[in-house]
Amino acid sequence: MLNLKKLSVTGAAIGMLGSLLAGCGDNNAANGVSADKKVELTFWDAAWNEAITPGVIKEFESKNPNIKINAQYNPDNGMSDKYLIALKQKNGPDIININLDWVTPFATIGGLQALDSYIQTDKVDLTDFFDGSIQSAKVKDKIYTLPYRAETHGLLYNKKLFADAGIDAAKAPENWKQVLEDAQKITKGDVFGIGLVGTNFGNLTTQLFNMIQSNGGSILNADNTKSMLNEPAAVEMAKLYVELSTKHKVTPNSILQNDNIANRNLFSSGKIGMYMSGAYDVAPIKQANANIDLGIGMVPANQTRKTILSGWGTSITNSSKNPEAAWKFINFLSTPEISTKYSITFSARKSAAKDPKYQDPQTKAFVDALAFAQPLPQIPELTQIKQSVFNQIQSSLSGKITPEEAMKNASKEIDDLLAKK
Structure with a gap:
C-alpha cells in the first residue's frame, strides 16, 4: 500500500494565505498573482484535447495576461504511470x-x-457539480481536483444491421438476454453481433463492471474491505462477457487484441452491430462513416440500472511553485461555459445540461444515464483491483481458466490486497 505523505502546503497555511490575499483589491493579486509579474505554468493535458485546448488557453490568457499556459499532450497509453512517477519524484508540471x-x-x-481554501475564497458552488464527481475528487474530506468532465457509458448500435437481422431498430436492447439474442441474429460471415475488449485493462x-452493476452486483462491499466479484451477480456477467466470445462466437475473433478504439473502428466500418462506449465516440464514428445509421441506448440492465460515473478534472501538483496562478486556470476550466467547450463528453456542472450542445437526441441516452451513474470505489488500490480482474478475464478469454475460476482468483487477490491496508 502507498504511504500517506504530508502535503507541502498545510491546510492552515493555505487558509492563512487565502485570508491575506483576499484583502488585495486587484483580482489577480487576490489570487496571489501580481498584475505585473509574468507567470508561466506547465500543463499536462490529454492528447485527445489537442484540438480544443489551445483555444481554451487563448481565452484564459486574454483574461489573465500575466499568466502563460504551456500545454504538453500525453497519449492515453501509459499516461497514469507517467503522472505517478513524476508526482513521486516531484518533478511534474504545475497542472495535470x-x-x-x-x-x-x-x-x-x-x-x-x-x-x-481556494474553493472557499472564490466561493465555488460545489452543489452545481454532479455529486459523484465531487465524491471522486475528495480524499479524507479534502478536494484535490476540480472536475470539468462527467460521463458514463451507453450502448451504441447500428440500426441498419439490426433491421437487416429482423430486429426492431427503434430501440436498443434493454437487458443482457436480449443483447445475446440480438448478437446471435446479427452475426453472419465477417459481421459480428457485439464488440468487447480483451486488451487495455481500463477498457x-x-x-465488465458496468455489466456487473447492471445485474445488481458490485465490485466491493459497502466499506470497501472485501471483494464482491465472486458473488452470483458478478460471476454471471463475467461468464456472459467471456462466453459471448468463447461459446456464442458473436464477437470478432480478434477480441484479445481489441481495445475500445479497435471496436469503434469495427463499428464504423459495419463489422459489429453494437458495443459499449461513451459520448466521445459519436463524433469519430460519424467522421469515419457519415452514412452510418447510429442508435444509442443506455447500458442494458437486468436489475437496477447503475453504470459507472467517470470523468476528468484538473489538479495542482506538488511541483508547482505558482499554485495561486494554477488555481485560476483550473477554476476557469471548471466553469459551466468553459467546461462545456473543453469536455469531449459532458460538463461536470449540472447547470451546463441546458446547453444546446447537450440537446442532440442522439446523445440524450448518455445525458439520461448520468442520473444512474455512480463512481467506482475511491480507494488507492483501485488500479491494482482492475489489473487483477483484467489478468484473470484475459486468461479466461484465452481458454486457460473458466469465468468462474477467473472471478474466484480475482476475488482472492483483491481480498489479500485489501487485508494489507
Whole structure:
C-alpha cells in the first residue's frame, strides 16, 4: 500500500494565505498573482484535447495576461504511470488533467495540493457539480481536483444491421438476454453481433463492471474491505462477457487484441452491430462513416440500472511553485461555459445540461444515464483491483481458466490486497 505523505502546503497555511490575499483589491493579486509579474505554468493535458485546448488557453490568457499556459499532450497509453512517477519524484508540471479514478492514489502519495481554501475564497458552488464527481475528487474530506468532465457509458448500435437481422431498430436492447439474442441474429460471415475488449485493462474492466452493476452486483462491499466479484451477480456477467466470445462466437475473433478504439473502428466500418462506449465516440464514428445509421441506448440492465460515473478534472501538483496562478486556470476550466467547450463528453456542472450542445437526441441516452451513474470505489488500490480482474478475464478469454475460476482468483487477490491496508 502507498504511504500517506504530508502535503507541502498545510491546510492552515493555505487558509492563512487565502485570508491575506483576499484583502488585495486587484483580482489577480487576490489570487496571489501580481498584475505585473509574468507567470508561466506547465500543463499536462490529454492528447485527445489537442484540438480544443489551445483555444481554451487563448481565452484564459486574454483574461489573465500575466499568466502563460504551456500545454504538453500525453497519449492515453501509459499516461497514469507517467503522472505517478513524476508526482513521486516531484518533478511534474504545475497542472495535470487527470481521470477521477486517479485522484485517490495521486493524493495519497502527496502528489496533489488540496484545493479547499481556494474553493472557499472564490466561493465555488460545489452543489452545481454532479455529486459523484465531487465524491471522486475528495480524499479524507479534502478536494484535490476540480472536475470539468462527467460521463458514463451507453450502448451504441447500428440500426441498419439490426433491421437487416429482423430486429426492431427503434430501440436498443434493454437487458443482457436480449443483447445475446440480438448478437446471435446479427452475426453472419465477417459481421459480428457485439464488440468487447480483451486488451487495455481500463477498457475491459469498465465494460465488465458496468455489466456487473447492471445485474445488481458490485465490485466491493459497502466499506470497501472485501471483494464482491465472486458473488452470483458478478460471476454471471463475467461468464456472459467471456462466453459471448468463447461459446456464442458473436464477437470478432480478434477480441484479445481489441481495445475500445479497435471496436469503434469495427463499428464504423459495419463489422459489429453494437458495443459499449461513451459520448466521445459519436463524433469519430460519424467522421469515419457519415452514412452510418447510429442508435444509442443506455447500458442494458437486468436489475437496477447503475453504470459507472467517470470523468476528468484538473489538479495542482506538488511541483508547482505558482499554485495561486494554477488555481485560476483550473477554476476557469471548471466553469459551466468553459467546461462545456473543453469536455469531449459532458460538463461536470449540472447547470451546463441546458446547453444546446447537450440537446442532440442522439446523445440524450448518455445525458439520461448520468442520473444512474455512480463512481467506482475511491480507494488507492483501485488500479491494482482492475489489473487483477483484467489478468484473470484475459486468461479466461484465452481458454486457460473458466469465468468462474477467473472471478474466484480475482476475488482472492483483491481480498489479500485489501487485508494489507
